[in-house]
Amino acid sequence: MVEEYIELRNGAKMPRVGLGTWQAPPDLTKAAIKCAVKSGYRLLDTANDYSNEHVIGEALEELFSEGVVKREELFIQCKLWNTNHRPEHVKQDLLDTLHDLKLDYVDSFVIHWPQAVPSNGKYCAKRSDGCSLAHESKKTMFPVDDDGYWCTDKESHYVDTWAVMETLVDEGLTRSIGLSNFNRRQVEEILSVTKKHFPCVLQNESHPYLHELDLRNFCRINRIAFQAYSALGSANRPWRNFGSITSGAPKTGHEILEHPDILKIAQKYGKSTANVVMRWHLQIGGTLVAKSTNPGRIEANYKVWDFELTQDEMSVFEELNVGWRHLIWPETSNHPDFPFKDDLPTITSCRSLIRDFSKEVKYL
Numbered sequence: 001m002v003e004e005y006i007e008l009r010n011g012a013k014m015p016r017v018g019l020g021t022w023q024a025p026p027d028l029t030k031a032a033i034k035c036a037v038k039s040g041y042r043l044l045d046t047a048n049d050y051s052n053e054h055v056i057g058e059a060l061e062e063l064f065s066e067g068v069v070k071r072e073e074l075f076i077q078c079k080l081w082n083t084n085h086r087p088e089h090v091k092q093d094l095l096d097t098l099h100d101l102k103l104d105y106v107d108s109f110v111i112h113w114p115q116a117v118p119s120n121g122k123y124c125a126k127r128s129d130g131c132s133l134a135h136e137s138k139k140t141m142f143p144v145d146d147d148g149y150w151c152t153d154k155e156s157h158y159v160d161t162w163a164v165m166e167t168l169v170d171e172g173l174t175r176s177i178g179l180s181n182f183n184r185r186q187v188e189e190i191l192s193v194t195k196k197h198f199p200c201v202l203q204n205e206s207h208p209y210l211h212e213l214d215l216r217n218f219c220r221i222n223r224i225a226f227q228a229y230s231a232l233g234s235a236n237r238p239w240r241n242f243g244s245i246t247s248g249a250p251k252t253g254h255e256i257l258e259h260p261d262i263l264k265i266a267q268k269y270g271k272s273t274a275n276v277v278m279r280w281h282l283q284i285g286g287t288l289v290a291k292s293t294n295p296g297r298i299e300a301n302y303k304v305w306d307f308e309l310t311q312d313e314m315s316v317f318e319e320l321n322v323g324w325r326h327l328i329w330p331e332t333s334n335h336p337d338f339p340f341k342d343d344l345p346t347i348t349s350c351r352s353l354i355r356d357f358s359k360e361v362k363y364l
């Protein structure tokens with residue numbers, strides 16, 4: 001028996017399956033959100049750099065006014081962007097998101113990445129600034145140097161950011177706070193400096209090719225919900241197949257949703273491979289967000305409650321844990337807080353693209 005909700009360390013209930021919205025184009029996102037909620041999803045995951053929060057806000061407004069769902073029945077999670085780590089920008093980042101989502105509070109606000117990047121002094125970077133080179137416009141969410149690597153804000157650190165995150169819970173702007181893309185050492189650091197509101201969620205990449213068992217155990221012991229992102233393997237991401245600095249397709253030779261062993265299990269139950277992968281996440285005790293903007297797939301993906309993988313089927317997944325990380329983001333690998341530095345010996349993707357850490361780090 002797999003429960004639909006888990007209890008967070010602050011006592012709130014969090015759905016174990018959520019809809020992701022990264023790379024969901026705005027013109028498809030409103031319908032996707034409405035379809036998801038009508039199909040049973042109660043967790044929606046978003047972020048200001050996804051450029052679709054304003055559309056999600058419109059969808060929520062319609063869902064509430066049509067009586068489909070009440071605000072308190074939803075769990076809405078958003079993220080603090082890397083340019084807004086400085087204490088004076090943290091609250092404004094969330095206020096902008098709340099404005100776009102047309103909400104008074106979110107259920108979870110997580111630090112998107114540990115790497116703080118320049119914000120140009122008093123400026124709080126916003127989505128409309130778009131993506132451009134830092135030296136051309138410092139008012140950007142994506143400040144990169146001439147080599148395409150991210151700049152570092154040397155006067156900002158996530159420990160100081162966390163102190164402000166805690167105040168947002170007291171102010172009622174978010175019910176809980178959490179982390180994303182932090183490694184174990186970085187999470188431990190946050191736990192050691194937390195005064196009142198401990199992280200409830202750690203949202204990191206995990207799927208059948210990257211189980212993250214140590215991190216999951218660490219989270220369980222510390223009462224942090226491990227929430228897998230790219231839970232289906234994030235297929236169809238165009239950069240994976242090109243020669244850019246973020247390329248790297250799975251070395252198994254198969255996309256996760258096309259892996260023959262998973263396909264075989266799916267056929268047995270009359271389910272999709274996505275359903276089988278989601279069921280694996282749930283049966284190892286995890287929680288997840290999976291993205292789709294296709295109404296048929298959104299609805300079908302949520303049908304994971306009416307079948308159960310056997311022990312033998314679960315053990316098939318043990319063979320697939322090859323340490324492939326699709327979002328290694330090597331453009332940030334010269335940042336002192338690049339989270340995957342500690343994992344490099346076990347990572348099988350993109351290793352040649354990681355920048356030599358001994359090189360000088362560029363600051364703005």
Ligand SMILES: NC(=O)c1ccc[n+]([C@@H]2O[C@H](COP(=O)([O-])OP(=O)(O)OC[C@H]3O[C@@H](n4cnc5c(N)ncnc54)[C@H](OP(=O)(O)O)[C@@H]3O)[C@@H](O)[C@H]2O)c1
Binds near residue numbers: 023045046181327
């Ligand atoms: N914190 C972070 O830094 C971070 C990073 C990455 C992701 N996330 C979050 O996690 C969410 C999920 O991760 P993700 O978007 O990277 O990838 P994902 O959910 O693993 O995979 C999404 C891809 O799978 C396709 N798909 C979905 N259901 C399918 C099915 N039944 N059959 C075949 N293809 C299917 C989608 O296409 P269609 O839309 O066409 O169905 C899309 O191309 C994100 O949307 C975001 O909310 C967070």
